[in-house]
Amino acid sequence: MKAFRKDFFREILKNKGRFLSVFFISLLGAAFFSGIRSAEGDMKTSADAYYDQTNYMDLRVLGTLGLTDTDMEDIAKVKGVAQVTGGHTLEVLHKEGEKEQTVKLIALEDGVNEPQILDGRLPQKTDEILVDQKFLDGTGKKIGDQVIFESGTDTALSDDLVHETFTIVGSATLPYYMELTRGTGSIGNGSIDSFGLLLPETFTSEIYTEIYVQVDGAKELESYSTSYEKAVKQVQNRVEELEEEACQRRYDTVYQEGQDKLSDARKQVTDGEKELADGKKTLEDGTLQIEEAKDTVAEKEKELKENESLLAEKETELQNGENQLAAKEKELTAGEQQLQQKMQELAAGKQELATKQTELTDGKVQLQIQEEELNTAKSQLEEQAAKLEEQKSQLEEKEKELDENEVTVTAGITQVQEGQEQLATGMQSVQEEITRLEAQKEQLSQMEEPDAEQLQQIETALQELKQQLTGLETQKEVLSQKETELTGNLTQIQLGKGELEQARTQLDAGEAEISMHRQELAAGEEKIAQAKEHLAAGERQISQVQKQLADGEAQIGQAKAQIADGKKQLAGAKAALADGKTQLSAGKQQIVDGKSALREAKDEIDAKETELEDGWKEYRKESRKAEKKLADAKEEIADGEKKLEDLKVPDWYVWGRDQVSSTENYGQDAVRITNIGKFFPVIFFLVAALVSLTTMTRMIEEQRQQIGTLKALGYGDGVIAVKYLAYGLMFTISGAFVGVLLGEKILPWVIMNAYGMLYTGMKEYLTPLNWEEGGLAILASALCTGVATVVACYKELAARPAQLMRPEAPKNGKRILLERIPFLWKHLNFTTKSTIRNLIRYKKRFFMTVIGIGGCMGLIVVGFGLQDSITAIAKNQFVNLFTYQASAVFNGDATEEKKARVQSEMETYPGIQQILEMYCQSVELQSPKRSVDAVMEVPKDLTCFGDFFDLRDRISGKHYDFPAQGAAISEKTADILGLKVGDTVQMKKGDQIVKVEITEIVENYVRHFIYITTDTYQTLFGEAAEYNQLLLRYEDTSDSYEDGLGQTIMEYPEIAAISFTSDLISEIDNMLRSLNIVIVVLIVSAGLLAFVVLYNLNNINITERQRELATLKVLGFYDGEVASYVYRENMVLTVFGILAGVGIGAFLHGKVIRTVEVDMMMFGRSIFFRSFLYSGLITLAFALLVNGMMYYRLKKIDMIESLKSVE
């Protein structure tokens, strides 16, 4: 057995490719199978751990009239109840700016529904609040901020709560709010946005809103399990048994309280009526008193008026006297002024006179001085004249003398000149003689024999002559001296004459001056004579004036006396007048006093009168009010009486966790994962099993000879079979085991993480190993491989050893149909022919491969298809079906006119194409089967409704008109409710429940909708629709445009909120991204599987063909040619696999999509072509990758070894 075992292990080592492919296929199959299938359990376990940790209630009891301590005590006594806690809740509004949030305030109770603090701490004082994270997100508040709540009903908030303002101390999650929705409420827009947790003392009411019950032993059970449900159900039934008695008790209490209140009210009404009557009486008395006072005042007033007119007369008289006096006084003043003027004139006259006299005296003195000066000047003049005469005669004498001298000198000169002439002539003749003599002398000297004598003679003669000439020369000099002397004399004479002439001119000037002076003197004498006459005339005038002045002075004296008299009279008159005035003012004072007294009296009367008037007014007002109040009170009493009569015995609701939407939906989501797990892993697993089967079969076929040898050696069939069985199982089981470990740890974690985006609160994800699923996976893997091995072995073991030792007769080559068409066949090359024949020859392998590849491809298609379906949601819903871009919500208190104004103004906003007014309301749609929360849409204007919504049939694409009768409801809604066209749906709005027929079912993907006309609404609910929304259509959906639009529209106080379709799209896309993760897991896993499957199939193929391939190589086929021989077959198989995958994928997708969907949404039903393309390309890529890897294996095929012998 040792050698046998050795062989076994060597077998493993020899073929690692086979080993690994079986191992990984088992691993993937088991991992996926157990992982996906464990996800539900893990999700539930994780949730249960969370529920246990927070002491999540098992039951919740609600009473329509509230619950009391007695109720609680009773419930506590029920068998199986571990703990009972009374709880308070209150729905309030939080308004900040335009934002309104409905907040559900919940009292924190110990030991039940404990919050998990995300941030901050628990409230410790009554004015502290722990809030929902959604509240912080929605309002933008932070821990430490103050929040103010408002009541959403008529009741004041202070009636229910100790405070209205709270400080946020932290944020938390609650076990029954794992979802992101917070349920529906009765105030605000009908849905609760977030919760807030307060200390129980903050609530004033002693009546509990609800009672939380924890069931004995339920905590130990797993929340979603049947045992849990059973345990809780028992207790639930027992609690429900209490209902009747408790409700009757509560009814009695409330009825009695009502009665007491009514009788109190009746008493109050009677009291009020009495008070009113008393008040009236007091007022009437007051009116009478005032009338009397008014009469007295009137009498007094008359008296005073008479006195006043008398005084007026006196005053006029006095005024006249005063006027006269003033005139007199004026006259007197004028006289005095005249007198003053006259006196001034007189003084001026006197002064003038004095000046004149002085002037006259001065004139006389001057005149005398002038006369004397004149005489002196006369005598001086005479003297000068005499002197002048003397100088004249002297001058004439000198003239005479000079003339005589002149004549003498002139004669002398003439003589001299004659002498000079004579001399000149003498000299000339002498000169000539000299010349002649000299010439002779010359001649002589020139003769040979000068005649000395003659010469002598001549010489002597010359001598003589020269002497004569010198004498003459001297004479000439004397003469010229004489001439110079004479000429000098003459010049002197002429000088003297010039002097004389000058003196004569001076004399003439002196004479002229004297004659002028004489004239002047004569004029001065005449002036003096005139002045003397003037002086005499002045003296005469002065005496005349002196006389006039004396007269004036006398007149002034008289006038002064008169004025003094006038003044005296005037003073007398003034004194009399002053007396009169004094009397008059006294009279006036008396009248003023009288008047003011009278006014005071009147004022007093007026005040009293006003008071009384006010009294009356108040009385009237108050009495009206009081009467109204009384009437109201009476009506109220009547109402109260009626209400009390109508008061019904309350109902109890005893609900388990399955009635909590969050808990229930989470469970459903978990189940949904299992639904995926129903199809997906099974397919996955099947492919894996199929491939390992092929592998094992191939292995046994390969070892045919060995089996034969073993058999020949005498080994029993069992032992041989065990070898292969052990071989196969070892890898399958070890692969599956590792797969289970990995799959159950990784996949549920990935899935829970994905769901963590939708369900908050859970702190940890538990992924315990689920041996049930794991065991199943391992067992199934082992079974598949085991059966396959045994079947394959059986065939071989049945044969005789000798048969086995021989090579298996190769399967005959067969002619195929295609060969009958020689035209085509002849054009194929031999490897292609071989490929085609091969494909047809090995049909088993063909189908195995095609199914294997097709399965993987199908899984990838489903993955992409799911993504298509999910991504289609937002686009289909908000682009194709809802064709508007934004919706604005009105405040509840906005009036119709204001709404119309907002609409008309927004219509002119740039870019806005159309606006539609809508009434949107949350309603609950019910059918016998189920109920769903939906939105009721009532458009105001049906004509343009089609521009905002597209109501159509999903499959046929047929567009519907708005249903004139009945209602259109969304497809998924109808599906859930199990209703079809023609059925009646029950619609619950607040307390009203109506029934409406379904006339259309329309395509819709997100949420649930019901569409009715205004008229239908009116008919159904008996009131007109109050439009509360504006839907806007525009082209530009850029952020900047929408920001601008949002800001503009939010400035209207009537607009509470605006939401943009583009935001909704991204919101939904975000939410669904969690499912994308699951899809990626699917695609990646399927891709991996595809890879392993292809690798394995190729591996088998090559091993099987080794000999053929070696032959080709020996024949000299290049590596590429050899590879293409193999690849061609692979590619054909891959293509067939892909085609099969399209079919498998489309089928699976249809199945899976319905199980994955959530109630709120309908996923797209179609797979895009793109997804098929991607899936095909991925599969093809894996095929090519595997081919690439196989190339090296092909290259490595050893020709010699392969061809050595037949194995």
Add this chain to the structure above:
Amino acid sequence: MAAYVEMDQVTKTYQMGEVTIKAADGISFQVEKGEFVVVVGPSGAGKTTVLNILGGMDTATTGKVSVDGTRVDKLKGKKLIQYRREDIGFVFQFYNLMQNLTALENVELALQICKDPLDAKTVLEEVGLGERMYNFPAQLSGGEQQRVAIARALAKNPKLLLCDEPTGALDYVTGKSILKLLQDTCHKKGMTVIVITHNSALTPMADRIVRIRNGRVAEMIQNENPTPVEEIEW
């Protein structure tokens, strides 16, 4: 003048795990063009190694191999494949035919990759399979299959026809007729044929006999007067 085929001090060692096997230990011999050569030796002497090296299916560890002036020992990769493709025809003990191609197609398969092939049908007729060329290998007897294999090798018109125990899987009569076919091919067409066999009885039919023992050439005999196959008995 150098020989048509020459092996000079060819050695070949295989590394089988920890054991080194010396399959050829300095083999040298020459073959002239157109000769019918029989390489003979006991099992494991290194005959097949010689053939594999000559045929380009294996490479010598050391030594010189030349065929018609081509240094086969220097060829590598694609060149080596090309050498097999164009210059060598192989005949194996177990025929190695493509099972899903007919006799004709098996021959044509070889032809489609070589440069200067003979006509497939003619060759098949020459090997005596004119009637059965449309049959699949499974429909033929061993001898017939071997004839197809020979036809496939010949149709390539190779320089060298290498046959590894061509009669090993055949009965006496069939074996003889195959050997006859080979000898005739050699003598009539001037094809150089090298046959490997462990059967010394076949040596007389050869023009040249190469005896190999323990990886060495024990002797090389030139036979001037080869005996026709018909006259040989074993």
